[in-house]
Amino acid sequence: MRAISLVTIESFLLLRRDKIFLPAAIAGGFIAMFANIASEWGIEEFSKILFDIGAFGFHLTGSLVAIFWGTKTVSEARADGSLEIQLAAPISRVAWLTGKYLGLVFALTLLWLMLVAFWQLLMLANDFGAMSRPQLIFFSFQLLEWCLVGALSLFFSTFAGVTIAMFASITTWLVGLVTMPVYQALPPGVDRVTGVIVKALAQIWDLRQFNLSGFAVGLEQISDGELRLRAAYGIILILFIMSVSCVFFRRRDVMA
Amino acid sequence: MAKAPEVKVEDVTKVVYSDVRKGRQTIVSDLSVVFRSGKSTALLGHNGAGKTTSIKLILGLVRPTRGKVMIDGEAVGPEQRRRIGYMPEVNRIPLVLNPLEVLRFHLAAYNPPHLTKGKGAIDSLIEPALRRVDLWEHRLKRVGKLSKGMARRLAWAQATIHDPDLLILDEPMSGLDPVGRMAMRDWIQEYRKSEKTIILCSHELATVGELCEEVNVLRKGQLVYSSGSAVAEGNVAAKGAYQISLSGVDEKTLQLLRSKQGLPAWSALHHHGFLARMVLPGYAEAAAWMQAALAQSLLVTEFGPAPLIDPDDLLKFFAKEY
Numbered sequence: 001m002r003a004i005s006l007v008t009i010e011s012f013l014l015l016r017r018d019k020i021f022l023p024a025a026i027a028g029g030f031i032a033m034f035a036n037i038a039s040e041w042g043i044e045e046f047s048k049i050l051f052d053i054g055a056f057g058f059h060l061t062g063s064l065v066a067i068f069w070g071t072k073t074v075s076e077a078r079a080d081g082s083l084e085i086q087l088a089a090p091i092s093r094v095a096w097l098t099g100k101y102l103g104l105v106f107a108l109t110l111l112w113l114m115l116v117a118f119w120q121l122l123m124l125a126n127d128f129g130a131m132s133r134p135q136l137i138f139f140s141f142q143l144l145e146w147c148l149v150g151a152l153s154l155f156f157s158t159f160a161g162v163t164i165a166m167f168a169s170i171t172t173w174l175v176g177l178v179t180m181p182v183y184q185a186l187p188p189g190v191d192r193v194t195g196v197i198v199k200a201l202a203q204i205w206d207l208r209q210f211n212l213s214g215f216a217v218g219l220e221q222i223s224d225g226e227l228r229l230r231a232a233y234g235i236i237l238i239l240f241i242m243s244v245s246c247v248f249f250r251r252r253d254v255m256a
Numbered sequence: 257m258a259k260a261p262e263v264k265v266e267d268v269t270k271v272v273y274s275d276v277r278k279g280r281q282t283i284v285s286d287l288s289v290v291f292r293s294g295k296s297t298a299l300l301g302h303n304g305a306g307k308t309t310s311i312k313l314i315l316g317l318v319r320p321t322r323g324k325v326m327i328d329g330e331a332v333g334p335e336q337r338r339r340i341g342y343m344p345e346v347n348r349i350p351l352v353l354n355p356l357e358v359l360r361f362h363l364a365a366y367n368p369p370h371l372t373k374g375k376g377a378i379d380s381l382i383e384p385a386l387r388r389v390d391l392w393e394h395r396l397k398r399v400g401k402l403s404k405g406m407a408r409r410l411a412w413a414q415a416t417i418h419d420p421d422l423l424i425l426d427e428p429m430s431g432l433d434p435v436g437r438m439a440m441r442d443w444i445q446e447y448r449k450s451e452k453t454i455i456l457c458s459h460e461l462a463t464v465g466e467l468c469e470e471v472n473v474l475r476k477g478q479l480v481y482s483s484g485s486a487v488a489e490g491n492v493a494a495k496g497a498y499q500i501s502l503s504g505v506d507e508k509t510l511q512l513l514r515s516k517q518g519l520p521a522w523s524a525l526h527h528h529g530f531l532a533r534m535v536l537p538g539y540a541e542a543a544a545w546m547q548a549a550l551a552q553s554l555l556v557t558e559f560g561p562a563p564l565i566d567p568d569d570l571l572k573f574f575a576k577e578y
Binding site for chain 2: 002003006009010013014017018080081082084085086087088089090091092251253254255
């Protein structure tokens with residue numbers, strides 16, 4: 001535990017000082033402001049537009065930062081050699097990777113807190129008052145998705161360089177966003193094998209599970225049980241990806 | 257004080273898959289070498305000879321394809337690594353941290369026995385370590401803002417702050433100016449006196465000669481020379497030996513000196529053109545030779561303690577035929 005907490009603190013510190021932290025927070029804020037302006041001009045309900053565009057911005061900013069940081073945490077540490085000096089210390093590889101991931105989660109949480117606070121200010125400015133429970137749940141699921149995408153890029157980084165890991169992470173993330181719509185849009189005459197594969201993929205890797213913008217504005221009803229199931233789905237995926245990452249990472253040689 | 261560890265590399269082979277074009281490459285082949293407890297041992301070789309990979313095998317960063325690496329009879333794991341201090345060839349420190357944070361993290365990770373419990377215990381060890389390497393004033397400056405020499409000094413502080421029994425140094429002098437080199441040499445010398453095991457990789461033969469008692473030479477991943485006791489008896493000067501360097505020496509003068517002074521059993525004499533360098537068992541013999549040389553109107557360019565290994569002897573290990 002000591003080793004994990006040490007690496008967590010160090011990883012959090014490194015990410016907090018990363019050049020991308022502030023620009024990401026500002027970009028997230030700008031998108032929310034843009035959503036605010038667009039919703040004032042829009043003919044649809046104000047809050048729906050605000051949440052649709054805002055959710056997209058929130059999702060995009062956080063996921064891209066998670067991919068960037070997840071990749072950077074391992075691949076860049078390997079490229080610049082800091083991985084070598086840390087693994088030469090009495091820290092097991094599993095503890096190192098777990099600590100790095102937890103540091104990433106804390107850094108993403110800090111970014112999330114900043115963006116949620118900004119969002120809350122925006123709501124207050126539009127006389128919406130404090131955030132409702134569904135809205136808070138919506139944002140929490142966004143954070144869960146960021147953490148999942150971060151785990152994914154960490155996984156790719158355990159065996160690939162920065163560029164490949166980043167490309168693979170972005171591709172897999174985008175696949176996760178479209179699997180269910182693709183499955184739902186499959187024509188009836190599609191061959192059986194394709195149908196089975198697309199269905200399996202849509203059931204295993206469906207990042208739309210974390211998009212609750214309809215629920216946040218009251219257009220969609222989701223029971224607490226269903227919310228718990230979706231949260232468990234995300235956590236199980238994270239645990240699975242991290243476990244596989246640890247298995248890969250334990251066997252890797254550290255060659256700068 | 258715990259006995260310094262002995263590192264045993266037994267029949268280790270490391271094969272890596274480079275790329276499609278090169279395929280599998282053997283980086284280290286059937287390497288068997290012992291780094292004896294309390295000795296400072298050099299690991300030499302051309303670029304790409306397998307020195308850094310051998311070090312990484314000892315640190316457990318690279319897994320051998322065949323064979324095993326043991327530290328005091330045990331496979332390398334976190335407990336063995338706790339006893340190791342490692343200074344890599346280039347600085348491997350995150351640039352956004354400052355020296356204080358680097359050493360805090362490092363000490364907390366190693367948790368050495370001399371680290372007392374309680375608030376401020378870590379910082380009480382860090383301050384003298386940073387002062388020693390002249391970085392206390394720069395303790396809050398980010399590593400990326402430090403000069404190369406400062407970063408190397410920080411790397412030394414990082415490698416030694418937990419008082420390791422086994423110190424692994426990969427090109428410790430690289431990137432240092434002459435003053436920095438001298439300081440680094442003194443620090444390593446001091447570390448040697450505490451009877452710790454030191455493994456030193458360096459291309460600087462003079463440094464190796466001064467700091468190491470034993471030498472292993474790698475070539476294309478294979479051990480082509482291991483000094484062990486043979487060199488210690490033959491080519492290596494014993495502790496307390498002296499050397500004299502003379503200028504303006506022709507063959508005739510040298511013969512004359514030889515006939516007058518004689519040469520003790522294991523003394524070494526190198527004669528290149530008009531330069532001669534002699535390594536003699538002790539101060540008295542060296543002083544007698546110096547007087548004789550001065551009487552012949554020769555110029556004595558150097559007189560002082562001899563390196564433990566003669567750099568001229570080391571040079572031949574790099575020759576093509578080896």
